[in-house]
Amino acid sequence: MSALLITDIGSLVGTHPKNISVLKGSSMNTLPAINNAWILCEDGLIADFGSMDNLPTNLPTSLTSISAKGGYVFPSWCDSHTHIVFAASREEEFVMKIQGKSYEEIAAAGGGILNSARKLQNETEDHLFESASMRLKDMIKQGTGAVEIKSGYGLTLDSELKMLRVIRRLKEAFKIPIKASFLAAHTYPEDYKNDHNSYIKLIIDKMLPKIADEGLADYIDVFCEKGFFSVDETEKLLEVGAKYGLPPKIHANQLSISGAVQVGVKHHAISVDHLEVTDEDVVRSISSSNTIATLLPSCSLYLGIPFANARGLINADIPVALASDFNPGSTPSGNMNFVVSLGCIKLKMLPEEAINAATLNGAAAMQLSETVGSIAVGKRANLFITRPMSSLAYLPYSFGQSQIEKVVLNGEIC
């Protein structure tokens, strides 16, 4: 039996009762913590925790004991929206953006998702696995302890399978929970630009059966947006996805009010993600459901598009999650510490709200809140220890600087 004891914790953050699996609206401002605390991890799980005033004496015999020296302990970030399997960076588009081109203009000029798809076609599964592993290792060092990864740069049967098999290998190779989303409906490949029906048919008749057969995906995703997939096309795909047991997590309202949110909610989406553009109908639709609103502020920052209306969503009693959206086109960063800072600075979320959004609600957006996302007995011991901090708010306040001293995964120091 392996055991790890962390003592002298300045504040043990996120000690929510275990039965709380998601935080909605005003409850997002509640972030329970124990000051001057200890935590015991056994066999990869959180075994117990409490105040240093009550440090237990009957500890396991083979115990690694470390002092947090006044640093804070947080549950690992749960990053519920990423695209970290890709063949190459796209900094040439970065330069086009600096010169004033919009996301749509860059896509129309042969950049965008099709650019990544072209590059991925020629890349081997091994290389994709190696480069995605490097990204994931960096994310783990930055405190991420659970992640969702999408396909969607394949856009052919073989390449979508290649991406999903890479994600399966990542699931096997890494110690953190990983969920896979099938996103062949990311954009129309060149050959199907004027024949949407045939591409939808390819997804439905060829890709989905094979993916379901090999158990390669946990969710179905669609980029429902003007110039990408229409509401009707999205609906058709979500219906068939449901037949294969794949609940939706969809790209919704990134560039326009498209009806994406409503179609996602209608099909019981686990989350509707992006939401840079919303109106009252959108907010009403989400608030009438169990769907989580996942916001991606690094994407807004990088693309120079509006920031989501987090306050409006929270005021409407909606559960809000924060995720990185790490991808080569719209968000070349998987740093969740920065996402949490942006949640505060640009989305006007309070530190408690932003941290809950990036931990417990992120876990819920991957249906993982029974195992990660908070400090509770029996959950996986995926944590990070910070430097000593003057207060909780110091973490998002000190944006761009890492406060993380040590990462613990499954009760082991990495």
Ligand SMILES: N=CN[C@@H](CCC(=O)O)C(=O)O
């Ligand atoms: N919007 C769609 N998908 C990605 C961007 C993909 C890309 O540009 O390569 C996103 O979530 O931002």
Ligand SMILES: [Zn+2]
């Ligand atoms: Zn995305």
